[in-house]
Amino acid sequence: MKKIMFIISGIFFLIILASGLTVLSEMNSLSEITKGNIINNYPEQKKALIIIDIQRNITEKTGTMILNLKQTDEIIDNINKIIDSSDKHDLTVIYITNEFKKKSLANFLTKKAIEKGSEGAKIDPRIKIINNNFFIKYKMDTFTSSEFENFLIKNQINNLIITGLDAENCVDKTVKAAINRQYKLKIISNGIATKTEERRNKKINEFKNLGAEIMTTDELLR
Numbered sequence: 001m002k003k004i005m006f007i008i009s010g011i012f013f014l015i016i017l018a019s020g021l022t023v024l025s026e027m028n029s030l031s032e033i034t035k036g037n038i039i040n041n042y043p044e045q046k047k048a049l050i051i052i053d054i055q056r057n058i059t060e061k062t063g064t065m066i067l068n069l070k071q072t073d074e075i076i077d078n079i080n081k082i083i084d085s086s087d088k089h090d091l092t093v094i095y096i097t098n099e100f101k102k103k104s105l106a107n108f109l110t111k112k113a114i115e116k117g118s119e120g121a122k123i124d125p126r127i128k129i130i131n132n133n134f135f136i137k138y139k140m141d142t143f144t145s146s147e148f149e150n151f152l153i154k155n156q157i158n159n160l161i162i163t164g165l166d167a168e169n170c171v172d173k174t175v176k177a178a179i180n181r182q183y184k185l186k187i188i189s190n191g192i193a194t195k196t197e198e199r200r201n202k203k204i205n206e207f208k209n210l211g212a213e214i215m216t217t218d219e220l221l222r
Helices: 001-029 070-082 105-109 146-154 172-181 197-209 217-221
Strands: 047-052 091-098 134-137 159-165 184-193 212-217
Touching: 047 217, 070 159, 070 184, 070 217, 091 146, 134 146, 146 159, 159 172, 172 184, 172 197, 184 197, 184 217, 197 212
Parallel strands: 047 091, 047 159, 091 134, 159 184, 184 212
Antiparallel strands: none
């Protein structure tokens, strides 16, 4: 009897271990930072405003995965100011959303907050939409969307202005992937959000140390 219980316990342990390794592998995959190719030496300096993951279940009061309402309310106002001035400042506006497929482990772990095709995964309706430059990613790094990267290459964009959330996750991975490709980066300090002000400031300092230019919305629009 003891031998049977020992075997059952061993099998149970292996199942738990396998499940844990699967979760770990999935999370590592989601947070990978792509290397990519260094961008070409384009003849002009073309700029794009990148708006990352301003999605309803993360930014609305009724959301199921709220990040930080004070910060996200603030950054939505600031992002809209930049969108309003995009023509004046020759900015191509690009909208990014993160979605997880229904049967993915990531969708389960996030309680279906940004499930592909769901209402909660849609862009917050307060964000002004001025074009059809929409790209969906299934991992944190925006450059994992080949459609997004090809759009930048096709339009010879070499300057990225980064806004959105979460500064510690999707924004972080996108910034580092852009640095790998040698894009010139501006991070809008009051245009990114994370869970606390302290954590946002820490991440901003990290971006600065990586070589990104840090500025406020007003400084960008002067």
